[in-house]
Amino acid sequence: MGDPRGIGPMRAGVRVPVAALAAVVLAVVGTLALAAEAPAEPAPVPARVTAPPDPCGPAWAAAWQASPQAVAPVLPLAGRTLRMLVRPQVTGSQVRVRLSNRFGTAPLVVGRVSAGTVAEGAALVPGTVRPVAFAGRPEAVVAPGAELVSDPVPLVAEAGRPIAVSLVLPDPPRVVAEHPVALQTSYLSSPGDFSLDDRGAAFGTEVGSWMVLTRVDVLAPRPVNAVVAMGDSITDGVGSGFDTDSRWSDALSERLVRRGGAATMAVLNAGISRNELLTDDGGDSPLVRVGREVVEVPGATDVVLHIGTNDIAAGREAREIVGGLARFADLTRAAGRRVFLTTITPSDAGEHGTPRALAVREEVNRWVREQGPAHADGVFDFAAAVADPHDPTRIRDRYDAGDGLHLSGAGYRALADAVDVSRLSGSPCLADQSPARVALSDG
Numbered sequence: 001m002g003d004p005r006g007i008g009p010m011r012a013g014v015r016v017p018v019a020a021l022a023a024v025v026l027a028v029v030g031t032l033a034l035a036a037e038a039p040a041e042p043a044p045v046p047a048r049v050t051a052p053p054d055p056c057g058p059a060w061a062a063a064w065q066a067s068p069q070a071v072a073p074v075l076p077l078a079g080r081t082l083r084m085l086v087r088p089q090v091t092g093s094q095v096r097v098r099l100s101n102r103f104g105t106a107p108l109v110v111g112r113v114s115a116g117t118v119a120e121g122a123a124l125v126p127g128t129v130r131p132v133a134f135a136g137r138p139e140a141v142v143a144p145g146a147e148l149v150s151d152p153v154p155l156v157a158e159a160g161r162p163i164a165v166s167l168v169l170p171d172p173p174r175v176v177a178e179h180p181v182a183l184q185t186s187y188l189s190s191p192g193d194f195s196l197d198d199r200g201a202a203f204g205t206e207v208g209s210w211m212v213l214t215r216v217d218v219l220a221p222r223p224v225n226a227v228v229a230m231g232d233s234i235t236d237g238v239g240s241g242f243d244t245d246s247r248w249s250d251a252l253s254e255r256l257v258r259r260g261g262a263a264t265m266a267v268l269n270a271g272i273s274r275n276e277l278l279t280d281d282g283g284d285s286p287l288v289r290v291g292r293e294v295v296e297v298p299g300a301t302d303v304v305l306h307i308g309t310n311d312i313a314a315g316r317e318a319r320e321i322v323g324g325l326a327r328f329a330d331l332t333r334a335a336g337r338r339v340f341l342t343t344i345t346p347s348d349a350g351e352h353g354t355p356r357a358l359a360v361r362e363e364v365n366r367w368v369r370e371q372g373p374a375h376a377d378g379v380f381d382f383a384a385a386v387a388d389p390h391d392p393t394r395i396r397d398r399y400d401a402g403d404g405l406h407l408s409g410a411g412y413r414a415l416a417d418a419v420d421v422s423r424l425s426g427s428p429c430l431a432d433q434s435p436a437r438v439a440l441s442d443g
Contacts, residue, residue: 056429059223060096061299063088063157064216065268068177069283070103075207077172081189083122083164083203084210087245089226089253089266091159092218094152097132099167100177100214101142108142108176110212111168114195115155118162122187122200129198130155132165147214147292157218159257165213166195179210181236181273185243186210208242217298222429226266226299227252230286231306234345234415235271239401239408246409247271251416256424262431265424268300276310277324286328295335301425303332306382306415308344308364309405313351318363325368329375338425341372343383345415348394349404358393378423385418386411 064086088095095115101108116129133151134140142148157163187203194202229235229249237247253267270293274282286305294303305328308321325341332339343365347353365383372379383392386399386407395404399411407415 056222056432058219058221059299060217061090061092061220061224061266062215062226062268062297063090063092063095063159063218063266065228065270065293065297066179066182066210066214067270067272067283067289067293068100068102068179068214069272070175071178071180071209072174073172073176073178073211075188075205077169077188077211079168079170079191081166081168081192081194081202082186082207082211083166083189083194084186084207084213085118085162085164085184086210086213086216087160087162088157088216088218089159089268090157090218090220090224092157092220093154094219095155095157095163096150096152096217097165097213098147098149098215098217099140099142099212100147101144101173101212102147102177103175104142104144104173104177105175106144106173108173108212109170110140110142111170112138112193112195113140113150113165113167115153115163115165116198117155118164119198120200122164122203124164124198124200126198128155129196131196149217152219157216163216165216167212168193168195169212176211177214178212179214179272180208181233181238182208182210183237183240183242183244183247184208184210215297222432223427224264224266224299224430225301225425225427226268226297227302227304227424228268228270228294228297228300229304229306230270230289230293232271232275232282232310233273234309234406235269235306236273237269237271237412238273239403239406240412241409244409246412248407248412248415251413252419252421255416255419255421259421262426262428263421263424264427264430265302266299268297270294274310275307276314277307277328278311278316278320279314281314282310287324287331290328290332291335294332294337300337302338302340304340304342304380304419305329306342306344309347309352309361312344312357312360312364316360318360318367321360321364322367325364325372326375329372333375333377338377340378340380340419340423341368341376342380343368345382345407346387346393346395347405352405353393378420380418380420382415382418385414
């Protein structure tokens with residue numbers, strides 16, 4: 001029997017008034033409507049984890065360097081190809097080259113550029129020649145007073161194995177950035193663009209300098225640090241012979257290679273013959289060059305400065321030279337680089353060996369030994385390393401190149417042996433001596 005006060009059938013013990021049931025229905029409908037109108041809750045986004053950069057991952061490292069001077073070329077360069085041979089000290093899978101118009105007053109136009117592995121003489125290993133681009137273009141224009149770095153080039157470089165950088169100068173300027181005392185044979189072609197020619201037949205003229213090219217960088221599997229040897233003709237290697245790689249920087253490199261592991265470093269030569277500390281008469285002084293040839297060089301952590309004999313010959317006083325050495329050391333350390341000073345090697349040649357010169361040299365060397373450590377990270381006694389034990393004012397006979405000023409190959413090895421390599425920064429990422437992940441091939 002139906003319940004006259006409700007709707008629907010009666011259930012035992014339950015009576016639902018019409019008003020209450022309506023309220024429940026309206027509440028449910030409203031809830032559903034609100035749920036339909038509310039925007040969907042966004043799904044939680046997992047946090048993105050960014051791995052920190054690997055401090056021992058692949059990195060560009062300076063593998064070779066030369067310090068240029070302003071030189072008026074005497075060779076017929078226009079429309080010919082220069083093929084310059086250099087010996088990188090870093091192994092890696094890519095290279096890039098640095099061209100200089102540091103002393104130019106007008107833009108330097110450079111035609112096609114290439115890089116390849118040297119076979120013999122001017123000939124290159126077939127299949128290794130690679131074109132070099134600059135911002136994607138096959139030619140380059142270097143602004144006055146500037147230098148220009150190329151795009152990466154897929155060429156495997158092996159430490160100690162020469163590579164050749166070839167370039168064409170369509171219209172060379174009156175003054176080029178050149179390192180005149182390369183002590184390394186490079187080549188100049190007959191008229192024409194032979195930059196991509198791996199044969200050496202077109203390169204009939206030998207050249208004893210590096211022109212326009214000032215540095216080669218290598219992309220190494222692990223960071224390789226460098227020590228820069230900066231100075232005058234003694235650092236340049238005068239007296240050591242041609243194509244012998246017998247500069248003191250080369251001998252130091254050999255020592256570091258033998259030690260291996262974390263002691264490994266590239267040794268970059270920043271010597272300029274006739275260079276002085278206090279003037280730019282013999283090329284830019286180290287006080288001018290330290291920024292671009294040490295601080296701005298990828299991987300360069302240390303510098304060894306050997307200079308002063310030309311300042312002495314020019315009549316400078318000891319206090320002036322000491323002041324310059326202190327300024328150089330302070331500048332270098334302020335830039336976050338390690339610096340090592342050296343005593344000035346003895347000489348009895350001409351203005352380098354007068355009684356006044358001997359007295360100035362001795363005063364400067366005394367300051368380096370006693371006060372140098374207050375400014376530098378260390379000092380190396382180059383003078384004691386090569387001095388005649390019976391007469392410290394002159395070079396020992398077997399270390400003398402024959403002119404009383406420059407050293408023989410044995411003399412330069414003695415300088416390298418005077419460097420306490422345990423004081424250098426080394427390359428900490430090379431403490432792990434597992435094989436480097438780079439394929440080496442002749443092409």
